Each structure stands twice: as structure tokens, then as C-alpha cells.
Amino acid sequence: MAKRALVSVSDKTGLIDFVQQLVSKGIEIISTGGTKKAIEAAGLPVLSISEITNFPEILDGRVKTLHPAVHGGLLAVRGKKEHMDAISELGIQPIDFVIVNLYPFKETISKPDVAYDEAVENIDIGGPSMLRSAAKNHRSVTVVCDPADYQTVAASLDADNEVPFELKQKLAAKVFRHTAAYDALIADYFTKQVGEEFPEKLTLTYEKKQSLRYGENPHQMAAFYSEPLKNEATIAAAKQLHGKELSYNNIRDADAALGIVKEFTEPAAVAVKHMNPCGIGLGANINEAYDKAYETDPVSIFGGIVALNREVDAELAEKLHSIFLEIIIAPSYTDEAIQVLENKKKNLRLLQVKFTEDKQDFVQYTSVRGGMLVQDLDTKGYEDVKEDVKIVTERKPTDAEMESLKFAWTIVKHVKSNAIALVNNGRMVGMGGGQTNRVGAAKIALEEAGDKTKGAVLSSDAFFPMSDTVEEAAKAGITAIIQPGGSVRDQESIDMCNKYNIAMVFTGMRHFKH
Structure with missing residues (x-):
């Protein structure tokens, strides 16, 4: 038969x-x-x-x-x-x-x-x-x-x-x-x-995008999977124009850089190293924004990832070409820029990402042994809390300080907790992240910024449990602070700010990032 x-x-x-x-x-x-x-x-x-x-x-x-x-x-x-x-x-x-x-x-x-x-x-x-x-x-x-x-x-x-x-x-x-x-x-x-946010059964599906040579370390196997429904404003949907294949760490760092630069509508440049920003700048144009980002930490940007929210032209390409970078992310590149960046840079990855509005709300999945944690991605910014913002000190921030505080509050969300970010003149000048106490994070940020702390503002991802962070900030010349507030000892920090004529703003919202 x-x-x-x-x-x-x-x-x-x-x-x-x-x-x-x-x-x-x-x-x-x-x-x-x-x-x-x-x-x-x-x-x-x-x-x-x-x-x-x-x-x-x-x-x-x-x-x-x-x-x-x-x-x-x-x-x-x-x-x-x-x-x-x-x-x-x-x-x-x-x-x-x-x-x-x-x-x-x-x-x-x-x-x-x-x-x-x-x-x-x-x-x-x-x-x-x-x-x-x-x-x-x-x-x-x-x-x-x-x-x-x-x-x-x-x-x-x-x-x-x-x-x-x-x-x-x-x-x-x-x-x-x-x-x-x-x-x-x-x-x-x-x-x-039907609007079910956290159903009793969670079944996820992803499609294999590529095998990776290894994971975080050479002894770890890894692969990259993407969501089946395309979201163009993501690293998973990025078009690679040049360079060798992305690694596990490249993908995570690139995702972090993209997440930060997408916070801004004005020209912005972000440099990332090991999942933390090492340079962020805003400017009247993308060249000025990059210059400010580079000046944050010219040492740490070496071997890092740069994300830009405007087209890369030949002038900017020359600057980017002058240092060693792993990845550049941008919405587009001029032909001249690509020629400059490809020249003698065979391994430099050039990624093109469509900076469109996200088609879907992002959900964050974090695996733990024996289970998984699920939460909405933290997409809240200053605009979401401005109605609840309180100026708690005798001195109010100036208009210029207020703009810097908004900027600082936006970027501290992307730094590992405990997190402190310093901003001066449209750029991040110092960052302390991943510390086990807040004053330690502040000391790192202030030391990194050096004399750029004079007239700078400081942001914290969570409240000050004591006034010691304010005292360190005052010694360095910080003029304004933004933090969630909510500590039982808030008044001690407020009194310390008043003592040094520092303006302080409470947002009522924290931004832990572990």
C-alpha cells in the first residue's frame, strides 16, 4: 500500500x-x-x-x-x-x-x-x-x-x-x-x-534570533531570543550596518544605552559601560550633546557603547572614530558617516534603530531560582510626578537648577542602586552606583566629578536615611538636590540643606534599580 x-x-x-x-x-x-x-x-x-x-x-x-x-x-x-x-x-x-x-x-x-x-x-x-x-x-x-x-x-x-x-x-x-x-x-x-495584568498562568514565547559565542563569560553558553511581535524601537529589531556579531554583554549594554537615550526628545547622547551610564549629554544639536557626554568621563567611555537620538553625520563620525568603541546606536547615519566609521574599524558595530513610539508596554521578567518575577518596566519620569513635587527647603531652585534637577532625576533611574547622579550644564558630571550605602555612592560621584561639582545638582534614586549625604554634597559645592523623600529623618536632611543654602526637591517616587 x-x-x-x-x-x-x-x-x-x-x-x-x-x-x-x-x-x-x-x-x-x-x-x-x-x-x-x-x-x-x-x-x-x-x-x-x-x-x-x-x-x-x-x-x-x-x-x-x-x-x-x-x-x-x-x-x-x-x-x-x-x-x-x-x-x-x-x-x-x-x-x-x-x-x-x-x-x-x-x-x-x-x-x-x-x-x-x-x-x-x-x-x-x-x-x-x-x-x-x-x-x-x-x-x-x-x-x-x-x-x-x-x-x-x-x-x-x-x-x-x-x-x-x-x-x-x-x-x-x-x-x-x-x-x-x-x-x-x-x-x-x-x-x-480582557485586561488581565497578572494571570494565574504565565506562558511566554520567544523566537531565536541568534546563537551567541558565549554568555557573560566564556564558560557560559548563550543565545539571543526576540519577542514574536516586532517592536521596532528595540535592540532586538535593530539593523546592524557594520561590524562583528553582537555578544551577550554587547546586547545588554546596548539595551541599557537605548533605554536611556529614548528618555529624551531633545538631542541626546549616552555612553554606557557595564550596564551603567558613564556619560550623558544634552545639546542644541547632536554634536554638542556628544561632546558633553564624552566630557563626563573620557576614560570610562573607552570600549563602551554610545547611543544617539539623532542622525550621525560626518563631523560626529570623526569624533566617534577617534576613540575605541564597541557599538554605536543611532536612528540613521549619512553615507559619509558610515564611510568614516567603517574605515579601519572592522569590529565596530553600527546599529540602526527606529526611534518610534513603542508599540506595547514593556514588562520586565527577572528569573530567580525556581521562579520568575514580573513587573511593569519603570517608565515614569519627572512629568509623571511634577504635580506631587514639593520644594521642602527655604531656598527654591532657580529655573536653571530646576531644569538640571529634572535631567538628573531622569538619568538616576538608569543607575544601579544605591544611585547618585550629578548634573551640571546639560551633562552628567558624576555617578555613583551599585553601592551598599547612599553616602558611599555620593562620595564616589563627587570624587569622579572633581571640580565640576561647583554649581552642580545632585539626584538620588531613593531617600536619604541620614543627613550625611547632604553634608558631603555641600562640601563639594552642590547647589540643589532632588530625591524622593519619605524617610523618618527627612527633617535632618532638610535642616542640613538650609544650613548650606541648598535647594531640595522631594518627588515622592523612588527609582530602585537592582
Whole structure:
């Protein structure tokens, strides 16, 4: 008896060549709807699914393969006499190959303003059922859900049109991943439709973007996965114009740099090293912004990552070319800039990211041993707290100081806690992060800034538990401070500010970043 293949695909890439090879091996083809028409148009013999089920396709094609003649032919264990006798008595013939891919649900919901009914209509029911039946019985059935596997399967067929078990098993594993990811997308879509923020079951799906040479360290294996629904304003969607492949640490640092520079609408430049900003500058143009970012810490920027929110021109490219950088991120580059940056810099990665509005709210997932923490990403800035801002000192900030305080409050959120950031004249001049006490972070930031602390402002990601941070700031010449407030000893810090004529602002919101 000739072997049979059931073919029903939405993505018809490479299909006709593959079916042609199956037919040439004497395999009988069964198909449905548009797939059958495509096979017939290629002049290849094909049976209708209705000829197998003796039942017409109904409900606009919603029901066509959900039939015992199909699933009996898929699930019957070939080496089990009771199974084979049962389907024989019912006139059911085994199906040996399933070539199926699913309705384009992801592509449908990716469209802007997709109608709810259209999304629902693109939920495949029969396809996943056939794939799962075939994958469960993979000792007997070869199941293919990915056109990339067509030629591997065709080349593996022996004289009896059998496929090696190891390949069948591998294909079955891919099917279960494929259907699980498909279901996860559907579940996520409906969960969002009904406004469920933290459902009782959390199923995530990501698509492999690239294998990495190693993780944080050479002894750690790693890979990069991206969300299935494209968000163009991300590193996962960045277009690499030049340079060697990104590493694990490159990707994390680039993501951090992009997250900071996207905070600003005015021309901004950000330098990042080991997930922390080592330079941030604002300017009337992107060249001025970069100059300010570079001046923050010309030592730490070496070997770092620079993100810019304006096009890179030849003038800026010359400056960037003059130092060693791992990555440059920008919305665009002039042709002249690319020529400059590529010159003798074969390893420099140039990333182009579309600085569009994010299409979705970001959720942050942090794995812990035995579980996962989930939270909204901290996207709050000064504009979100301005109605609650309180000036708690005798002296009010000047207009210039207030602008610097807003800037400082924006950037301290991106520094590891305990975090202190110093700002002077549109640029970060010092940073202390990742410390176990706040005054220690302040001392590091003040020492790093040196004489640039005179007339600078200071921001803190959380409240001052004592007045010692204010005292250190006063000695260095800080003129204004912004912090959340909320300590039982707030008054001590307020009194210290008044003593040194420092203006202090409370925001009522903290920005821990561990």
C-alpha cells in the first residue's frame, strides 16, 4: 500500500518542490482548500480531504480535517495489532506524513488596528490538532511544520519511504514547540483583550534570533531570543550596518544605552559601560550633546557603547572614530558617516534603530531560582510626578537648577542602586552606583566629578536615611538636590540643606534599580 501525506499549509514556501519529490517517490498526496489548488495548478496528483472523510468541508472551512478518518489514520500505532485492525474495519487508511503550518495569527495581530473578529478567525484549530496527533505518533508518522525541513526530510527517505527515527523525533519536538508558541500568542492576545495584568498562568514565547559565542563569560553558553511581535524601537529589531556579531554583554549594554537615550526628545547622547551610564549629554544639536557626554568621563567611555537620538553625520563620525568603541546606536547615519566609521574599524558595530513610539508596554521578567518575577518596566519620569513635587527647603531652585534637577532625576533611574547622579550644564558630571550605602555612592560621584561639582545638582534614586549625604554634597559645592523623600529623618536632611543654602526637591517616587 502506498504511503500517504496530508498537506495543508498557509506558508507555501518551497511546497511544490517538496510535494513533487514525494510524488516521485510514489507517495499519495491528500490536501485541502488553497493548498490543494496550488498543488493542482502545478500539475501534481492530489486527493481532496473530502475523498478521505466522505464528508464535505463545512462552516467556511472551519471543519474539514477534524474527522476520525484523519486522526485515526494519524494516531494508529503501526506495531499494535488492535489499532491496525480497528482502522481496517472502519476503512481508515494510515497517514504517514503530515506537512502542515498554521493560520497566520501572529501576522494578523501584528497589523495596526486589526479587528477583533479578524484575529479570532485566524486561530487555527484543525492544523494544531493534526500536528499534535502526528507528533504524538512520531514513531509511525513524519510531521513537518517548518519549510526549512522539507529538503532534509526528502533527502532522508529510504527505499521504503521511511525516515530515520531520530529525525522523526526531532521534527516532533519542533512541532510541540511550534504549537506551544502558537497557543502562547493566542493566550497572550486574549489575556490583554480582557485586561488581565497578572494571570494565574504565565506562558511566554520567544523566537531565536541568534546563537551567541558565549554568555557573560566564556564558560557560559548563550543565545539571543526576540519577542514574536516586532517592536521596532528595540535592540532586538535593530539593523546592524557594520561590524562583528553582537555578544551577550554587547546586547545588554546596548539595551541599557537605548533605554536611556529614548528618555529624551531633545538631542541626546549616552555612553554606557557595564550596564551603567558613564556619560550623558544634552545639546542644541547632536554634536554638542556628544561632546558633553564624552566630557563626563573620557576614560570610562573607552570600549563602551554610545547611543544617539539623532542622525550621525560626518563631523560626529570623526569624533566617534577617534576613540575605541564597541557599538554605536543611532536612528540613521549619512553615507559619509558610515564611510568614516567603517574605515579601519572592522569590529565596530553600527546599529540602526527606529526611534518610534513603542508599540506595547514593556514588562520586565527577572528569573530567580525556581521562579520568575514580573513587573511593569519603570517608565515614569519627572512629568509623571511634577504635580506631587514639593520644594521642602527655604531656598527654591532657580529655573536653571530646576531644569538640571529634572535631567538628573531622569538619568538616576538608569543607575544601579544605591544611585547618585550629578548634573551640571546639560551633562552628567558624576555617578555613583551599585553601592551598599547612599553616602558611599555620593562620595564616589563627587570624587569622579572633581571640580565640576561647583554649581552642580545632585539626584538620588531613593531617600536619604541620614543627613550625611547632604553634608558631603555641600562640601563639594552642590547647589540643589532632588530625591524622593519619605524617610523618618527627612527633617535632618532638610535642616542640613538650609544650613548650606541648598535647594531640595522631594518627588515622592523612588527609582530602585537592582
